[in-house]
Amino acid sequence: MSESADTAIIGGGPGGVPAALFLLSKGQSVCLFETTGNLGGTCLFEGCIPSKIFIETAKKVRALKNISNFGIEGQFNYKVNWPGVLKRKETILNRRSQAALSHLKSFPKCRFIDAQAKFVEANKVAYSEGGKDHIVEAKNIIIATGSISFIPPVEGIKEAITSEALLSIDHIPQSMAIIGAGPIGIEAAAIFSQMGTKCTVIEMLPRILPNVDKEVAGHLEGILKKEQAIDLFTGAKVTKIVKTSAAKQVVFDYAGKTQKVEAEIVLVAVGRRPRIEGLGLDKVGIECDHSGLRVNEFLETTQKGVYACGDVIGGYMYAHTATSEGLACAKNILSGNKVKIDYFYPPAGLVFSEPEIASCGLTEDEAEIKAIPFITDKYPYQMDARAQIAASAEGFIKLVVEKTTGKILGVHMIGPDASNLISEAAVLVSSGATLKDLAGTVHPHPSLSEGMVVLARQMLAKFYA
Numbered sequence: 001m002s003e004s005a006d007t008a009i010i011g012g013g014p015g016g017v018p019a020a021l022f023l024l025s026k027g028q029s030v031c032l033f034e035t036t037g038n039l040g041g042t043c044l045f046e047g048c049i050p051s052k053i054f055i056e057t058a059k060k061v062r063a064l065k066n067i068s069n070f071g072i073e074g075q076f077n078y079k080v081n082w083p084g085v086l087k088r089k090e091t092i093l094n095r096r097s098q099a100a101l102s103h104l105k106s107f108p109k110c111r112f113i114d115a116q117a118k119f120v121e122a123n124k125v126a127y128s129e130g131g132k133d134h135i136v137e138a139k140n141i142i143i144a145t146g147s148i149s150f151i152p153p154v155e156g157i158k159e160a161i162t163s164e165a166l167l168s169i170d171h172i173p174q175s176m177a178i179i180g181a182g183p184i185g186i187e188a189a190a191i192f193s194q195m196g197t198k199c200t201v202i203e204m205l206p207r208i209l210p211n212v213d214k215e216v217a218g219h220l221e222g223i224l225k226k227e228q229a230i231d232l233f234t235g236a237k238v239t240k241i242v243k244t245s246a247a248k249q250v251v252f253d254y255a256g257k258t259q260k261v262e263a264e265i266v267l268v269a270v271g272r273r274p275r276i277e278g279l280g281l282d283k284v285g286i287e288c289d290h291s292g293l294r295v296n297e298f299l300e301t302t303q304k305g306v307y308a309c310g311d312v313i314g315g316y317m318y319a320h321t322a323t324s325e326g327l328a329c330a331k332n333i334l335s336g337n338k339v340k341i342d343y344f345y346p347p348a349g350l351v352f353s354e355p356e357i358a359s360c361g362l363t364e365d366e367a368e369i370k371a372i373p374f375i376t377d378k379y380p381y382q383m384d385a386r387a388q389i390a391a392s393a394e395g396f397i398k399l400v401v402e403k404t405t406g407k408i409l410g411v412h413m414i415g416p417d418a419s420n421l422i423s424e425a426a427v428l429v430s431s432g433a434t435l436k437d438l439a440g441t442v443h444p445h446p447s448l449s450e451g452m453v454v455l456a457r458q459m460l461a462k463f464y465a
């Protein structure tokens with residue numbers, strides 16, 4: 001059987017769904033394929049949301065541990081009820097997925113297809129339903145199939161689990177060895193160390209969080225080691241994983257010696273790769289390299305009329321990037337390629353550790369590589385009224401500013417609520433605001449956002465007086 005649609009979208013995650021909603025709102029007919037039958041993608045079921053639900057529980061545990069700082073005394077006989085945490089997670093996930101599906105289905109020109117899609121021609125996608133094969137012909141197609149965990153070729157790697165499995169684990173493990181100190185590995189350590197799991201992180205590169213400002217990453221490294229009792233090995237290469245009678249042993253080269261760590265669980269979190277298996281891309285001339293589908297500045301693949309967005313094209317693998325790319329694909333379909341994405345602006349380096357990390361725009365290293373003369377300075381949360389009140393005065397805000405113009409090029413934060421505070425920075429950096437613009441605005445007192453203004457005034461006085 002053959003059907004038709006203006007646009008077919010493959011993948012119901014943060015890339016595909018906003019693209020579908022935008023096109024539907026403009027009157028297009030849209031066929032959205034999702035192989036799991038549920039909307040939300042990795043973000044909702046195996047990524048952003050479940051990990052942040054666990055982080056919220058970890059934060060509550062931390063708050064209880066530190067409650068005497070707030071003048072509260074007593075015996076608090078709490079314990080984490082892990083099945084209860086999992087139940088809470090399922091409730092939130094299902095509620096969000098169902099709400100998204102009913103919103104999508106409220107558009108009469110939407111056809112949601114609970115099936116795996118594959119290309120048969122550049123403008124035709126096939127799927128199976130009720131034991132029969134069907135074809136959808138579309139003027140345009142958006143590929144938004146996301147990514148899966150990359151599994152490195154290490155001996156015994158089958159003993160390790162990925163973040164997908166960790167986010168459904170049925171108990172709190174006694175110990176965990178984490179291979180990889182990117183955002184996923186660091187968040188896993190932040191969550192489970194707070195729950196009582198002994199966490200060891202092993203990273204091949206010389207430092208944790210290689211995509212984050214190095215001073216920010218270094219600050220977190222100190223906190224993880226000293227305050228959260230996480231063992232961290234950087235510049236360490238895992239050579240094999242061995243199953244022992246009681247646990248798993250991770251063998252790695254570190255500082256010229258062979259080291260071993262025993263752990264109940266081994267998590268492999270060394271990156272993600274595009275999910276393209278079974279899509280039939282080779283048949284229709286859509287090219288892909290190891291980092292993702294090849295797209296031009298308008299997010300059009302090597303096949304005219306076929307666009308791609310989100311993790312499947314590599315780059316910044318964040319839900320908000322997938323969404324802005326999905327919307328750009330939709331707008332380019334309607335406008336005939338007018339919208340380019342500027343990757344200078346999106347909040348990146350986002351890590352929901354304790355304290356949180358968030359950044360936007362250029363790091364010092366990137367400004368140096370681009371040979372842009374810059375000045376930089378920091379605002380420490382130790383002097384911040386609101387951070388002191390909340391007993392979380394760890395960290396700082398750092399601004400990277402173009403010396404000649406005073407333009408804010410980059411904002412890097414480690415501290416309380418950085419994931420929320422970075423949104424102001426995104427507006428400043430994307431609108432080309434200067435130190436003077438920021439210094440001239442009024443921020444509420446006492447609030448964590450004040451630091452931005454104080455820092456701007458401090459830098460004006462220090463560098464431009």
Ligand SMILES: Cc1cc2nc3c(=O)[nH]c(=O)nc-3n(C[C@H](O)[C@H](O)[C@H](O)COP(=O)(O)OP(=O)(O)OC[C@H]3O[C@@H](n4cnc5c(N)ncnc54)[C@H](O)[C@@H]3O)c2cc1C
Pocket residue numbers: 010011012013014015016033034035036040041042043044046047048049051052115116117118144145146147163184275278279309310311312317318319320321322350352
């Ligand atoms: C542990 C973890 C934590 C994360 N935390 C954050 C965070 O805090 N903030 C953040 O911004 N990002 C976070 N991310 C990243 C974020 O989840 C991804 O960047 C985002 O989900 C990418 O969206 P997408 O639409 O490109 O792909 P996905 O969300 O992966 O969606 C793709 C969808 O396509 C479907 N699909 C695939 N192939 C087919 C096919 N052939 N036919 C039909 N359907 C198909 C899949 O089933 C899937 O539902 C996290 C990721 C992980 C793994």
